Amino acid sequence: MAYSGKVIDHYENPRNVGSLDKEAPNVGTGLVGAPACGDVMKLQIQVSDAGVIEDAKFKTFGCGSAIASSSLATEWIKGMTLEQAMSVRNTQIVQELNLPPVKIHCSVLAEDAIKSAIADYRRKQRGSQTQPSLGES
Amino acid sequence: MICWSCEKNAGDGMLCAGCGAVQPPLRTADHFRVFGLPRKFDLDVADLEWRYKEMTKVLHPDRFARADARARRASLERSVQLNLAWRTLSQPVARAEYLLSLEGIEVGEPAGSKRSDRPDSRATQPVDTALLVEVMELREALAEARARGDSAKVASLVAGVQALHNREMAEVAAGFAAAQPNLAAITARLVAARYYRRFLEEAEPHEGEEDAAK
The missing domain is CATH 1.10.287.110 (DnaJ domain)
Known part of the structure; x- marks a missing residue:
């Protein structure tokens, strides 16, 4: 598999690898998997009171393209509002990383992980609407 | 002919x-x-x-x-x-997937196309989420054990996941043996088996890795 330079760069120097406290009310966790290949991806966001993603972390167990896709995704969504992050499309990741057709599902996984993390955050916020947010900004 | x-x-x-x-x-x-x-x-x-x-x-x-x-x-x-x-x-796995494909089911495809932007989509896949949590924890444990160079822990994780894989494949066999096979349930078992197999492939020692872990 010939990877593009950008994929190799993200694979060798992944940005934002790690975990955030998944119990924290201002952290949303997205966990997605690709049944076709058995890869798993976790993407977490930490959201400020103003609704801006102030930190993002990921852990991906999969191929180079899956790691690069999630690394790029965390890099992009940092500083975005939730609405902006919701509008990130896998096609943008494909374009930026020059992914070949067989690796497009890796970018889909990253897009799904962002949406899943946002959905988790929103669910938490709905559940604790009466409590003051613990988020620091 | x-x-x-x-x-x-x-x-x-x-x-x-x-x-x-x-x-x-x-x-x-x-x-x-x-x-x-x-x-x-x-x-x-x-x-x-x-x-x-x-x-x-x-x-x-x-x-x-x-x-x-x-x-x-x-x-x-x-x-x-x-x-x-x-x-x-x-191969039992390939045989099971082939039997499902004859019924028009491609293992991994329907679940792979599921999107999380519908608020209820994850709620309707509780088994899937539990499986992903389990697999993520196993993969993290493997990565940590490797980073420590703890080959005994790696071996015990591998044995555990191999048992999980065998359990899923035993359920697949039992599922096909039923008078009215529940193809959706069999497909879910095969998907789980895939995640476990991917773990086992990853856990296989690669050349030079033993040294790199020290």
Whole structure:
């Protein structure tokens, strides 16, 4: 598999690898998997009171393209509002990383992980609407 | 089918029932029919292997070295079909996935296209989420054990996941054995088995990794 330079760069120097406290009310966790290949991806966001993603972390167990896709995704969504992050499309990741057709599902996984993390955050916020947010900004 | 050589009814075997000339493969034959077996998951692999070896002997290229071009071509096409059928049916995972594909189910496809932007989509897949959490934890534990160079822990994780994989495949076998197989449930088991298999592939020691871990 010939990877593009950008994929190799993200694979060798992944940005934002790690975990955030998944119990924290201002952290949303997205966990997605690709049944076709058995890869798993976790993407977490930490959201400020103003609704801006102030930190993002990921852990991906999969191929180079899956790691690069999630690394790029965390890099992009940092500083975005939730609405902006919701509008990130896998096609943008494909374009930026020059992914070949067989690796497009890796970018889909990253897009799904962002949406899943946002959905988790929103669910938490709905559940604790009466409590003051613990988020620091 | 009419034999290309004697132009009489050839039957549907490898060789013409009348003149013994090798026949091109039937386009409609599924992998089970290639071996003359019923379409079911539970099969005797030793018997399958015996059939495969016997048929391979009949189709051996040496036997067609000086044969008619049509016979050479037919024997080659038969060999390709036979090898594919053998590779698919001799492995339980491939056999199970093939049986589902005959029912129009591609393992990994429906779940892979599921999107998380519908608020309820994750709620409707509780098993899937639990599986992902489990697999993520296993993968993290493996990465940590490797980083520490803890080969005993790696071995115990591998043994544990191998047992999980075996459990899923036993459930797949039981699922197919049911009078009315629940194909959705069998598919879910196969998906889980895939995640476990991916873990096991990842856990296999690669060259030089032992040293790198120290």
